[in-house]
Amino acid sequence: MILQKKDAFNRFAAKRGLRSTRQRDLILDVFLSSHDHLSVEELYLKVKATNPGVGQATVYRTLKLFVEAGLAREMTMSDGQTRYEHLSAGEHHDHLICTRCGAIVEFEDATIERLQGEIALRHGFSITSHRLDLYGICPACKATPV
Ligand SMILES: [Zn+2]
Ligand SMILES: [Zn+2]
Ligand SMILES: [Zn+2]
Structure with missing residues (x-):
């Protein structure tokens, strides 16, 4: 399932003319291997544990990209915080x-x-x-x- 989602995202990125980057691959891996509803901050901390060079702004932009690709769903909490979860078609x-x-x-x-x-x-x-x-x-x- 994770592999399918990665393929789907890579196709989306290729169509957009986005070159694959190691940071984005890492963010995708960390995001897909979590089953939580994550805030940008939480995902950032997880990513940073593997690669301290990744910035929070990069994590934010990449999450937005996942949403556009239909890979992630954005949910707004009652306190205004935004959380993200991964979903693929049919789920x-x-x-x-x-x-x-x-x-x-x-x-x-x-x-x-x-x-x-x-x-x-x-x-x-x-x-x-x-x-x-x-x-x-x-x-x-x-x-x-x-
Ligand atoms: Zn409660
Ligand atoms: Zn959910
Ligand atoms: Zn429903």
């Missing part, structure tokens, strides 16, 4: 996001997915993609008094 999930601690739970529910299709149809839409982020308080935070 899909929605999120429950804790507004207190930032915990993210992924889920996929066949009924919700089907309902969205029906609603779109009713309005004459064909859905090409969607995102569903539900914000609230996670069980751990509920158990802890503020």
Whole structure:
């Protein structure tokens, strides 16, 4: 799966006329081997652990490129922070996001997915993609008094 995603990105980069760079390859490797929803800062720290020469601005620009390539999905947290996760065509999930601690739970529910299709149809839409982020308080935070 990681190899497929790398191939897809390399095709995108070639079409854009972007030469491959060792730094971008490293960022891609680190990004794809993580299964978290990462902020630019978090990815930067992981990348820096392998190659201290990579700057945070490079990590940011490269992530934007991954989003354009359809390899990464950008999500905005309730505190305005942006997190990134990798997704390839056909993979899909929605999120429950804790507004207190930032915990993210992924889920996929066949009924919700089907309902969205029906609603779109009713309005004459064909859905090409969607995102569903539900914000609230996670069980751990509920158990802890503020
Ligand atoms: Zn969904
Ligand atoms: Zn929480
Ligand atoms: Zn996710």
